[in-house]
Amino acid sequence: MAYNVLLFADPGIDDSFAIMYALLNPKINVVGIVSGYGNTPKEQSVRNTAYLIDLGGREDIPIIAGTAGPLSGEPVQFYPEIHGPEGLGPIKPPDTLQNVEVHDFNKILEIVEQYKNNLIIVNVGRLTEIALMFILYGNNALKDVIAFYIMGGAFLVPGNITAEAEANFYSDPIAARSVMEKAHNVYLYPLNVTNKAIITPEMIGFLSENSPTPFRPLLQPAFDYYFKAYQKNVPGIKGAPMHDVVPLMAITNPEIFRYVPRRVKVEEFGDAKGKSIADFRPKPEAQPPKTLDYIGMEADIQKFVENFMEVFLQGELEKK
Template identity: 80%
Template sequence: MAYNVLLSADPGIDDSFAIMYALLNPKINIVGIISGYGNTPKEKSIKNTAYLLTLGNREDIPIIAGAAGPLSGELIQYYPEIHGKEGLGPIKPPDTIKNVHVHDINKVIEIVKQYKGNLIIVSVGRLTELALMFILYGNNALRDVTAFYIMGGAFLVPGNITAEAEANFYVDPIAANTVMEKAHNNYLFPLNITNKAIITPEIITYLSEKSLTPFRPLLKPAFDYYFKAYQKNVPGIQGAPLHDVVPLMALVNPDLVKYIPRRVRVEEFGNAKGKSIADFRPKPDKDPQVSLDYIGMEIDLQKFAGNFMEIFLANR
């Protein structure tokens, strides 16, 4: 049985690998992709999503227009040195990818109703769009969603945008805190584990030679660009972490990640903006069961690399 997944992404190189992984995995049925700002401006994010869906021959999957910026209205800083000007490293989607049909945010509610009680929302970008669902439609807007799988946060490890904050939480901390407080059955995949989810250039070279997927021409140029950026930022690193593949892989491989239940909050303002907070004392304060989130704390790295190769080598 395949999981019905509504994916929220901002491709971005690792988001693009996540989309490719999801499209290739027979256990995942993508029922929509929300594309907004994040690694690139919203318009480029939508174009990259359309390009990947076209390559995968899945233009039937609805693209939903996400937000153009955070709830605070702050201006966005983009990181072309990590993701490239277009978001796919050196790759520019062809000019044929234009006039893409894009749904407005109400499509999310339609999809939630259509797959009532049998839908996972996987968020690997900023959390603005999910927070907007609660703001626009009320606290029960997403009550029929089975679970939320979210790449974000950093617990007991350094951040990647500031000393304490991870990018998805830092860029829109108001949205991140809103989702952590109002969504239910949250599974969180923070830098603690995603930083370790490294794919090596040797694996990518092998896949670029052997993979029969329609995405094969993208794998090496996109990865190499991303890996070079990581080599500058993390001297001595042996590969590049594909953060955004982790929640999707964990969904269909329940033994990939070990979790700890804690209530998560996100600092919204000030010097610690975007910091994810949870009580890791041996005897934490008691929080209501309904408020607990499941924080990923350990990952089976051998299984991660093995499953990644397995999916990209499969011919569908």
């Protein structure tokens, strides 16, 4: 059985690996990709998504235009030193993708209705689009979604944008707080677990020679760019963390991850802007069960690596 997934992303190199992983994994049926600002401007994000879908021969997957910036209206900071000038390291998507059909936000409601009670939302970018769904259509807009799998936050460990905050929460903390309050059945994958999901140059080298997928030419150049950025930011690191692959793998391989149920809140302003907070005391304050989120805190990294390699070594893509 394949899981129906509506993916929110902002590709970005690790987002791009997540999209490729989702398209290649036979247990995942991508039913739409929402592309907005984040690692790159919104227009570039949409173009990168279209490029990956085109490469994979999956033009049947609808692309939905996300937002151009956070709910606060503040200017967006992009990260070309990590993701490259166009989001795919040194790779430039071809100009032939200019006339791709892009849907508006209503398409999200259509997809939720079409896959009623049989849809998982995976968010590996900023949380602005999901928050906007609650603003535009009310707090029950996504009630028919089974679960939300979100990459974001950092608990009792350093952030990656500030000392306290992870990028997805920091870039739109108002949206992150809203989503953590209003979404139900949330599985959260913070830096605690995604920082350890490291893929090495040797692994990518093997895939770039042996992967039978149409994405093979992208793997080495995109990874090398990303890895160099990490080597500058984290001296001595042996590979690059695939943060955004983690929530997708958690859907199909739940045994890899261990969770702590806590209610998560996000600081919206000040020096701790974007900081994710949960009560980790030995006796945490009691919360109603339906308000608890499942925070991924541990992972079997060997199994993560094995599954990553296995998916990228599978045969050609087939339409699902």
